Amino acid sequence: MRRFVEIDSTNRYLLDQARHGAPEGTAAVADHQTAGRGRRGRSWVDRPGSSLLLSVLLRPQLPRHRLHLATAAMALAACSACEGEAGFLPAIKWPNDVMAGERKLAGVLAEVEPPAVVVVGVGLNVDPPGPPGPPVGGAAALSEVAGRPVDREALLECLLRSLDDWVRHWEAVADEYRRRCATIGRAVRIHLVDETFTGDAVDVDESGHLVVDVGGRLRTVVAGDVVHLRPD
Numbered sequence: 001m002r003r004f005v006e007i008d009s010t011n012r013y014l015l016d017q018a019r020h021g022a023p024e025g026t027a028a029v030a031d032h033q034t035a036g037r038g039r040r041g042r043s044w045v046d047r048p049g050s051s052l053l054l055s056v057l058l059r060p061q062l063p064r065h066r067l068h069l070a071t072a073a074m075a076l077a078a079c080s081a082c083e084g085e086a087g088f089l090p091a092i093k094w095p096n097d098v099m100a101g102e103r104k105l106a107g108v109l110a111e112v113e114p115p116a117v118v119v120v121g122v123g124l125n126v127d128p129p130g131p132p133g134p135p136v137g138g139a140a141a142l143s144e145v146a147g148r149p150v151d152r153e154a155l156l157e158c159l160l161r162s163l164d165d166w167v168r169h170w171e172a173v174a175d176e177y178r179r180r181c182a183t184i185g186r187a188v189r190i191h192l193v194d195e196t197f198t199g200d201a202v203d204v205d206e207s208g209h210l211v212v213d214v215g216g217r218l219r220t221v222v223a224g225d226v227v228h229l230r231p232d
């Protein structure tokens with residue numbers, strides 16, 4: 001485990017380490033990132049010391065089209081850690097958002113280094129930015145939804161244990177992900193790079209892809225942004 005007070009990005013760091021032969025399970029954790037990476041080229045901004053910022057290097061024995069399960073495994077591990085250390089069990093918004101109701105508690109980013117490496121990172125808001133009270137900007141923080149302080153170190157240990165379990169049981173990941181996925185059963189708007197459409201999310205398949213009923217025709221979404229259209 002490599003620990004940093006400050007780094008540009010723990011994902012970037014582990015992708016570099018992977019190129020130099022770092023083994024599966026190598027992890028990097030930081031108090032602050034200066035160039036945190038989010039999905040689809042977005043940045044991930046944190047307040048120093050207030051989040052769990054973690055990446056883990058995996059070499060999963062999975063076909064390429066199932067590598068999305070790495071994102072799912074990390075999201076499930078984050079849910080377990082929140083439940084274990086804060087008594088709050090989040091839901092997952094497909095594909096990678098860990099949610100407290102309609103607010104985002106954590107995001108997961110998996111980056112692939114072909115042929116076999118996946119670096120999967122999570123940014124989990126533990127303490128709200130600014131003074132105590134409801135966090136600003138629509139994001140949730142774990143200590144706020146739990147109503148008590150949360151120990152980042154204990155959260156980290158719990159998350160790593162859970163992730164270790166999931167990566168030993170890839171065959172069980174999709175089922176548990178479906179159980180925790182708040183997107184299934186919702187009316188959704190899907191934003192792809194070159195197209196937007198609406199439909200009803202009906203399933204997540206064995207590869208972690210979202211299945212959407214669009215006017216009676218099923219479409220499988222491999223990667224995209226999802227908006228939940230109506231409150232649950």
Ligand code: BTN
Binds near residue numbers: 044
């Ligand atoms: C998202 O919701 O867009 C995904 C955010 C992922 C952020 C984490 S923080 C630790 C790791 N290092 C990064 O640069 N990004 C991920």
